[in-house]
Amino acid sequence: MLLISCPHCGPCDETEFHCGGEAHVARPHDPAALDDAAWGAFIFMRNNPKGQFNERWVHAAGCRRWFNMVRDTVTHRILAVYPMGSRPPAGLGHLGAAVVEDAQ
Amino acid sequence: MTKPMGSHRTANGGRIDRSRPLSFMFDGVTYGGFAGDTLASALLANGVHLVGRSFKYHRPRGVLTAGADEPNALVQLERGARTEPNLRATQVELYQGLVATSVNAWPSLTHDLGAVNQLLSRFFVAGFYYKTFMRPKVLWDRVYEPFLRRMAGLGRAPELPDPDIYDKMHVHCDVLVVGAGPAGLAAALAAGRTGARVILMDEQAEAGGSLLSSAESLDGKPAPDWVADALAELASLPAVRVLQRTSVFGYYDQNFLCAVERRTDHLGPGARPGLSRQRLWHVRAARVVLATGAHERPLVFADNDRPGVMQASAVATYVRRFGVRLGSRAVIFTTNDSAYDAVDALLAAGIGIAAVVDSRPDPGPRAEAARAAGVVVHAGCVVAATHGTRRITGVEVRGCEGGVLAPAGLRLSCDLLAISGGWSPAVHLFSQSQGRVRWDEAKLCFVPGEAAQAQTSAGACNGTFGLGAVLAEGLAAGASAAHLAGFGDGAVPATPAVAEVAAAPGDALWLVPGLKPLGRAGKHFVDFQNDVTAFDIRLAAREGFESVEHVKRYTTNGMATDQGKTSNVNGLAILADTLGRAIPEVGTTTFRAPYTPVTFGVMAGRDLGEMLDPVRTTPIHAWHVARGALFEDVGQWKRPWYFPLAGEDMHAAVRREAKAVRDGLGVLDASTLGKIEIRGRDAGVFLDRIYTNLFSKLGIGRCRYGLMCKEDGMVFDDGVTARLGPDHYYMTTTTGGAARVLDWLEDYLQTEWPDLEVYCTSVTEQWSTIAVSGPRARDLLADLAPGMAVDPESFPFLSMREGMVAGLAARVFRISFTGELSYEINVPSHLGLAMWQAVMAAGARHGITPYGTETMHLLRAEKGFIIIGQETDGTVTPLDLGMDWIVSKQKDFVGKRSLTRSDTARADRKRLVGLLPEDEGEVLPEGAQLVEMAGGTPPVPMLGHVTSSYWSPNLGRSFALALIKGGPERLGQIVFAPLAGGRTVKARIVEPVFLDREGSRQNG
């Protein structure tokens, strides 16, 4: 069970959190402007890297706030925790081919 | 049948309490033992060496080990509700009245039908599961599987509820030390002295590990005395906790470890009512020191499994710690120095030694010391065969050079054969922690490589042997762990003085040649529990299996409940030799939790029965119970299902309730509906993006029904939202969807639109909701709320009013889920019951009838109103439901773009329609598949399925809702529902609204 450092509450057991999948997949500003393939990619296509992965997590049984995390999917090590709307710390994470532009 | 107590004991000594005799029963025979015995030591002290039958060949088997690595002595403990299978007799502490049976013997241990399997043994070679029992398939259920299950034994699960209680502890510590042998005690002392919070967990009844059966001295004290002093010091340190009988069985991410503490098992079943039998420990440690010791490897020689063949270290343990005279004439067969401890123990106990057979041509100083004590040592020799059936009677000793046996040798008679093939560090927890092991060619074992977590291995589990070195490593690990956790300066305490023992290197002897070629005569067992032989591993390699993981599964080597503690390395080495590779090139297997089996009971803990999941009830629940309601579970909620009168079944009750609502007045406790307050400057904009329809233009005091979709365009939840003020909305959701809707709103607010100023607050439990429904509802409200204008012009459909109802401040929403004139009266929860009682009292003259969820479902279906999770299943769009009228063409909303994706816009999607069965009494089963024609040759194309189905007293007939391909284009057509049993029901497709299509009842 992971020990996750919530940016607001400090280290807590994984059971208090939910994972929200890949981070930095922003909702397109104008969905109507996208063709089916582009919209389908936004809804359905996600990266599944071996190694560093940027994920969204929410402290569901704590402060209920969302944040981003860089986690190594092989070792389960948590390399960084950073706020929503910000970029991962330099050199960390794997921002793949999906939409990488943040909402903000 | 009673046997005399423990006639095979040493005259004195050992850690058993000879003043406390105990009696116990094994396979129907009563024996005696002493407090401090294990079941295994007590049996051995009664001369019982035959304790089980092997898995495939049903060969007689004896006790091989003295610990967690035991593959043979598996017992079924106790009977009835408390029976437990597959316990290792070497770990079961003896108590008065213990009852155990051998798991692998049917019909009995000494007369074993399964021994015929030995004659059929050619069927049981590697991969026998895949070869022997494959064809014909029809035989599997009736013959092969029952046969295998019967023959395999492996114990029986209890068939009665577990009468014991279990609990859980969640703890944090600075240093967790696993194992209280010399390394673990030293680590705990060094860490504990710094003031760090230290937990020391040890699987045995008493701390000390190998020191309890050691003849060595520490600082001039006998080893057990040093242990006692160490424990006394640990007890004096307030931040140190020592837990015996506690097996750490799992090592998970970020230093999270699980352990099971056996709190009352050693006292016997039911001995401490009210006290938990076992406790599951969840430990999060800043640092972990693993001091889990090592397992002695058996040697792989012909017929190495006879009762009386035992690990050399176990021989020393049974003699010294338990005072057992294991035999009268022993042979010791070894490749290394450690077996000479057994020689010393046997000599001290006065047990005869026929010879030591040491594979090393030049065995070194310990052999010389044995010779000096009068022991015959055959250097450069091996045991090439054994004799005996239910007990070993002799061995064939041959010289062996370069893997080739000398043509002649000698036969030694014996009743005990102590064997040592070297040691395998117990790297199980290290491996579970994601650490990689590496092969140490000098020590001939896998040792931990670089730690993957905040962890250190110390002592034998780190490949460090020799007491002085083990103690020094434990002290250093403990001091360092504490320092890294922020305690002490890392200084390592002085190592206790121990006598240096001159040592010689061990021999790499993985497979001892037999008198005939491998597989021809005798069996070279590698995995005793799963009956895997060296021949099986050779065969697997010949058949093309090269990966150790494949060979493991094909041969089942290391796959038994002991997880190959004694067999993995031997199997790997034999595979490597067969493939002509070095051991590190072949690899090693991964160890997984649990280290030793764990009961389901302790996993469940207190999460049983009504403690399994919270039960949510409304403030009116007690009234429903008193009224005789039956309840339906909706998520965690208990909702009244129906309120039967005397003599009514569900159908009668629902018929009465449903008529009452349509003809007069009904009342429903709707308090479980999800309720979310949405506030803030941008609340309206937010709801416009969330719902398929528009809310920002909703007038204050007005209500609107809304649908929510996920981004894929599929309907997710629905409900009515009211506008209470310019920046204030009150959303309702489905009962089961409340939590996930709130989570989802928060997700969008925090991660997609953080610029919106909106706050969402769950108020589900803050409000009680009482829905009054029926033609008399307005009369009732007028009676209850004389100050509220209730005429249709003043209080129209889809509006809300605040005011006094029955003298209580209330919010009244004029909305309808029945299609009747309805009001939902909301009051703060603590007033819910009072309001309900006031409604019932005032409603008496209108014939008010409480109704439950079954009637609610029926009434809404008559109107074609959907239920999320019934008409929807995550693959249904608003358009599929015929709800185009609620889907905004102007604005964007979550999921809108998906509604025009080619798949979502397909013409032949399943769409909502009504069904009228031809037989008006026939109620179609919900979920029934619908096809175009009766009969036909399978596979018949499926048109769709029934989503809701009832018999309606208001329609006087049965009806259903269904999702059917191109449904609205098929109005008037006939479909067929083939049912289980071959019957087919015919139904006509109709509009999904069966009553009051123009809505005059609810709107009037």
Ligand SMILES: [Zn+2]
């Ligand atoms: Zn938090």
